[in-house]
Amino acid sequence: MIARVRELQAQGAEILELTAGEPDFRPPEVAEKAAMEAIQAGKGRYTPASGTMALRQAAANWIESDFGLRYSPREVIVCPGAKIGISQALLALIRSGDEVLIPTPSWTSYPEMVRIAEGVPVMVPCDRNHLPDLEALEAARTSATKAILINSPCNPTGAVWPKDRLKALGEWALAHDLWVISDEIYAHLVYGDNRHDSPMALVPELQQRAVWIGGMSKAYAMTGWRIGFAAAPEALAKTIGGLQSQLASCPNSISQIASLAALQHGGEARQQMRQAFENRCRLVSERLAIMPGLECPAPQGAFYAFPRLQDSILGRRDPATGRQIQSGDDFIEVLLEADQVALMGGTAFGEPTAFRISFAASETVLTDALDRIAGRLQAIQNSGND
Ligand SMILES: Cc1ncc(COP(=O)(O)O)c(C=O)c1O
Numbered sequence: 001m002i003a004r005v006r007e008l009q010a011q012g013a014e015i016l017e018l019t020a021g022e023p024d025f026r027p028p029e030v031a032e033k034a035a036m037e038a039i040q041a042g043k044g045r046y047t048p049a050s051g052t053m054a055l056r057q058a059a060a061n062w063i064e065s066d067f068g069l070r071y072s073p074r075e076v077i078v079c080p081g082a083k084i085g086i087s088q089a090l091l092a093l094i095r096s097g098d099e100v101l102i103p104t105p106s107w108t109s110y111p112e113m114v115r116i117a118e119g120v121p122v123m124v125p126c127d128r129n130h131l132p133d134l135e136a137l138e139a140a141r142t143s144a145t146k147a148i149l150i151n152s153p154c155n156p157t158g159a160v161w162p163k164d165r166l167k168a169l170g171e172w173a174l175a176h177d178l179w180v181i182s183d184e185i186y187a188h189l190v191y192g193d194n195r196h197d198s199p200m201a202l203v204p205e206l207q208q209r210a211v212w213i214g215g216m217s218k219a220y221a222m223t224g225w226r227i228g229f230a231a232a233p234e235a236l237a238k239t240i241g242g243l244q245s246q247l248a249s250c251p252n253s254i255s256q257i258a259s260l261a262a263l264q265h266g267g268e269a270r271q272q273m274r275q276a277f278e279n280r281c282r283l284v285s286e287r288l289a290i291m292p293g294l295e296c297p298a299p300q301g302a303f304y305a306f307p308r309l310q311d312s313i314l315g316r317r318d319p320a321t322g323r324q325i326q327s328g329d330d331f332i333e334v335l336l337e338a339d340q341v342a343l344m345g346g347t348a349f350g351e352p353t354a355f356r357i358s359f360a361a362s363e364t365v366l367t368d369a370l371d372r373i374a375g376r377l378q379a380i381q382n383s384g385n386d
Pocket of ligand 1 (some may be wrong): 021082107183217
């Protein structure tokens, strides 16, 4: 989709892009300033493979204050992005043929990461509200199941899993000796009355069977700086650090200094960004709730909405392009061609009738794009059945 958008842009088309997986904000000023000073002071050398002790300590403090989880700095590995943190955790935990449960819709990279670790991804559909379905998870569990990979707030659905569901999931995982990899990268982007909880805070014994994943990308708008954190029991953290030492040598040293400054002094910038996303989330939810032909559990976190097309749209032909809409992927192609709005299709996230809207875009762009989406849905609905 991104390649197609670039192609159309090169031909002069003005596309409203709601595809971004990263905040459209600057990092906290303190982080940028610290990085510039670090470069000038010649700090661009290797650091210890698992990150500087100062940043590991600061991350441990952050995980305790914001997530209620106590880790020693030795149990926190600074990684070159949360993504590598997840992959390294899987490489450390999974042996060939081990199964990893992944509630879907889910981030596209998860199944591939499991395969790289020679594991078998087992995709388990969530319920209609995009919350994990414990009965379905239990039905999918076998003697080969080693871990479950979870993500709340969720990319692509924007769902924030409620406390009781997370607690039940944590207790279930513990009872069956499963490892939990909890990707909490969007934890600071939660809206309205919703609260983020870590399953390990709700089921404390689970911390010994879990890897907590977080980082700077989404919370501090530092995606390209490539700093994430993996926190795990000490023996596992050591294995993850050992892998990282051979794979990456260390995370970027200048980014580590910038991240330390952001964690220590960037809280206000983070809050301002969260507030802006909350306003956009409200705007998007309100519009989607009254749009014809869509069903969309209201997003509560991250910066995505994931509406499903209803039967009043599926199977019909779009009057402008003549294309039949059989999936969310068909719909977004029509939307790009007819209305110059770029979205992501749901197939890549495990739900073909859906599509993803990112609200990492200005309110003006969002409003314009939502008008065009509504107009297209109306036109398809009015077109009669095919
Ligand atoms: C669910 C999820 N986890 C992890 C990441 C990657 O984070 P990082 O930039 O720290 O590697 C992303 C990025 O889009 C994501 O959506």
